[in-house]
Amino acid sequence: xxxxxxxxxxxLAGDRIDKFITSQQEDWSRTQVQQWIKxxxxxxxxxxxxxxxxxxxxxxxxxxxxxxxxxxxxxENIPLDIVFEDEDVIVVNKPRGMVVHPAPGHYSGxxxxxxxxxxxxxxxxxxxxxxxxxxxIDKDTSGLLMVAKNDQxxxxxxxxxxxxxxxxxxxxxxxxxxxxxxGTIDAPIGRDKKERQSMTVTNENSRExxxxxxxxxxxxxxxxxxxxxxxxxxHQIRVHxxxxxYPLAGDPKYGPKKTLDIDGQALHAAVLGFxxxxxxxxxxxxxxxxxxxxxxxxxxxxxx
Numbered sequence: 001x002x003x004x005x006x007x008x009x010x011x012l013a014g015d016r017i018d019k020f021i022t023s024q025q026e027d028w029s030r031t032q033v034q035q036w037i038k039x040x041x042x043x044x045x046x047x048x049x050x051x052x053x054x055x056x057x058x059x060x061x062x063x064x065x066x067x068x069x070x071x072x073x074x075x076e077n078i079p080l081d082i083v084f085e086d087e088d089v090i091v092v093n094k095p096r097g098m099v100v101h102p103a104p105g106h107y108s109g110x111x112x113x114x115x116x117x118x119x120x121x122x123x124x125x126x127x128x129x130x131x132x133x134x135x136x137i138d139k140d141t142s143g144l145l146m147v148a149k150n151d152q153x154x155x156x157x158x159x160x161x162x163x164x165x166x167x168x169x170x171x172x173x174x175x176x177x178x179x180x181x182x183g184t185i186d187a188p189i190g191r192d193k194k195e196r197q198s199m200t201v202t203n204e205n206s207r208e209x210x211x212x213x214x215x216x217x218x219x220x221x222x223x224x225x226x227x228x229x230x231x232x233x234x235h236q237i238r239v240h241x242x243x244x245x246y247p248l249a250g251d252p253k254y255g256p257k258k259t260l261d262i263d264g265q266a267l268h269a270a271v272l273g274f275x276x277x278x279x280x281x282x283x284x285x286x287x288x289x290x291x292x293x294x295x296x297x298x299x300x301x302x303x304x
Contacts (some may be wrong), residue, residue, distance in 0.1 A: 001064055008059040011204060012270070017042065017053040021063060023191055023205060036063060061075045066227045073102050073131075078114035088153040088278050089146055090119070090132070092097060092143050093287040096142040096264060101130040115259070122147065123154035133157055135232060140250075142290045143170070143269025148277075156277035161232060167273030168229040170237055171289060173266035173296060174246040175256060178215050180224045185211045185240040189233040198253055201243045211240045219300040220251060222260070226270075238265060260296055268293055 006024050015023070018033045021042070036042055037051045041064040044053065055061065081093040094100070094111055101112045115122060115132060122132030125148075132147040134157045148154035160166050190206030192198040201209075210230035217224040223246065227237045238254045241247055247255040250262035260266065273284035289297075 001066055003063060004063045006061045006063075007059065008055045009059055010057045012055065013057040013059075014054055016051065016052075017044065017049055017055055017061070018051050018192050019136060020055045021061065023193055033063075034147075036065070039066075040064070064160060064170070070086075071099055073112060073116065074108065075116035076108060076113040077117050078109065080111075080114050080118055081287075082118075082281070083144065083287065085119075087121075088149055089157070089276065090115070090149060091272060091285050092145050092147060094137060094142060094269075096140050096290055097293065099139045100136045100145070102132055119149065121149050123149060123151045125151055125154045135161060137266075137269050138235065138265070139208060140264025141170075141267045141269060142287075142293075144272035144285055145269070146272060146274060152249055153277040157274060164230055165275065167284065168232065168269065169271035170227045170229070171293070172225050172227060172237060172241070172267045172272045173249040173260065173293065173300075174223050174225055174241050175221065175259070176223060176226065176246045177218050177221070178213075178246055180215075182212070182214045184245055185209075185213070187240060187243055189236060189239055199233070199239050203240060207231070207233055209236050209240065211237055213241075217297070217301075220303070222300055224297060224300075237267060260299075262292055262296060266293055 012020055018030055018037060021033045024027050040048045042049060043062045044059050082090060083093050084091040091177050092131060094124060099110045102110050124131060126133055127137060134146055134148055136141060147158055148157055187209060188199040188206035189209040190202045190204060191197050192200040208231055212228045214226045215223055216226055228281050229236060238248055238251055242254040248265040248267055249260040251265035268289055271286050276283050
């Protein structure tokens with residue numbers, strides 16, 4: 001069991017206890033927190049509270065998180081597009097629609113299930129649910145991911161991500177016509193207080209987020225862009241492009257309902273570069289646009 005402690009700030013005073021707690025830890029769901037409250041695992045100023053309790057300024061909140069259930073993740077014979085592999089690292093071109101690792105509602109058919117069938121030696125740092133997984137891309141985002149096959153490689157790749165020395169370049173189709181050729185979006189991202197499952201640009205409980213973009217092509221109502229990540233926050237490109245007024249085409253969470261005919265955001269992780277954990281040589285990989293995005297671009301070039 002692990003105990004987490006939080007202090008309520010004046011901005012969040014008046015929030016329900018479950019809403020306050022989920023605003024502090026982005027990996028905790030409202031349903032999960034409500035169950036902990038029922039199990040008397042949540043205390044405020046030393047006293048057990050009910051889910052309708054509203055927090056006050058300077059309240060001391062304590063959450064006793066139970067040990068996670070051990071889930072058996074099964075290896076599954078799912079085809080993988082492996083761009084590179086050696087004894088330390090695998091680079092995979094993930095298809096649109098595939099979830100990276102098991103989670104509630106997605107215990108099978110994930111990239112991890114496929115990786116476990118393909119190779120038995122994945123790093124164990126993230127445990128049974130996310131073996132080898134160093135970073136993630138969303139279910140409906142296609143493209144390149146690096147996976148660690150041992151703990152030494154895992155630690156090296158994670159440290160490179162933290163030091164911002166990896167290269168991660170994405171291609172996207174966005175609503176609107178961007179007039180300038182290049183730009184940098186430097187805006188912190190945190191959990192949306194009003195919509196638990198969404199991220200937003202905010203100065204509250206946020207983390208630094210920087211995206212550099214370049215226009216590749218323009219159409220009547222859309223722009224084809226390249227985005228390079230300096231940081232790697234949840235939904236970063238999707239949130240940042242919405243923030244500057246150019247949401248991704250097809251994005252069900254951050255984009256308009258009237259959009260291009262694509263199931264999920266038009267976003268592809270096209271380039272991935274990093275220092276090899278063992279040889280220390282720079283390695284860089286590219287993955288072509290998926291068929292769905294190529295067809296969209298062809299359509300846009302025809303209609304202008």
